[in-house]
Amino acid sequence: QIFIRSTDCDRTLMSAEANLAGLYPPEGHQIFNPNISWQPIPVHTVPESEERLLKFPLTPCPRYEQLQNETRHSAEYINKTKENWQFLQMVANETGIRDVSLESVWSVYDTLFCEQAHKMDLPVWVTPDVMTQLKQLKDFGFEFLFGIHNRVEKARLQGGVLLDHIRKNLTKAANISARQNLKLLVYSAHDTTLGALQMALDVYNKIQAPYASCHLFELYQEDDGNFSVEMFFRNESGKEPFPLTIPGCQHKCPLQRFLELTDPVVPQDWEQECQVASSIHDTELFVGLAVCGSILLLLIILLLTVLFRIQSQPPGYRHVSNEGEEQA
DSSP states (O other), X not given: OEEEEEOSOHHHHHHHHHHHXXXXXXXXXXXXXXXXXXOXXXXXXXXXXXXXXXXXXXXXXXXXXXXXXXXXXXXXXXXXXXXXXXXXXXXXXXXXXXXXXXXXXXXXXXHHHHHHHXXXXXXXXXXXXXXXXXXXXXXXXXXXXXXXXXXXXXXXXXXXXXXXXHHHHHHHHXXXXXXXXOOEEEEEOOHHHHHHHHHHHTOOOSSOOOTTOEEEEEEEEOTTSXXXXXXXXXXXXXXXXXXXXXXXXXXXXXXXXXXXXHGGGSOSSHHHHTSOXXXXXXXXXXHHHHHHHHHHHHHHHHHHHHHHHHHHSOOOOOXXXXXXXXXX
């Protein structure tokens, strides 16, 4: 009745196993040792090189890279860079990291955050104000991955892939005739996974998801027989998950309405949509030129062959009169 999939990373596999140990302690015949309150539950994964569902951003995708370059030239991105240029230079000088940018500053914050969490002494230059600014820029960097510019198309190339998978599972679960026994699907992944998914759903709060965050989808059958979807986000261990509402619907969103609202961010052909339009036209032009060139070459060869044959033929017979013939 449950299925668990994780990315092939130690921390996500460990998280899945730890959560399952808490959710499903052994009972009755499941207890194989009275001193061990645990039972084995399978966690599925695929090699990182084959992961096309849970690890984001999905690459290679030329169109996505093109959108990212367009985002770098957007007014919001340029202004944010200008506003924080001196601060980024200071961070680069203090850390010795070259080219600290809005996209790479997260690694500095992440390191300092972990050191702080483990009660380690931070460098003198890392004041509370510096940590606050680093966090703000780090959050902007995460938003850059899946939003700021052309969010819907980015979603089709990124979080929409996972959302499509979730939509299919919800639809399958609502099909009573299919006799679906599966009641719980769990995906153990990353903060970028949550960011990509929530940006596709247009419910992202522009803050990097903290450790142990969880996005919940719950499917209910109503008294009239129809199905509805409710979403929750758990990003604090001391509080209940808070409800999420997809724009254009209420919290208890009818399944069909949920599917309609999310259609625009679901790719029809991911590989095709990842292609860059100009490169497709360039390919067509190259093929056309190659064909024309081949035809022209054949015509030249044919013309040269004809000329060669004409030149190589012996001269034809021609009657030449002599004086004897004239006198006769």
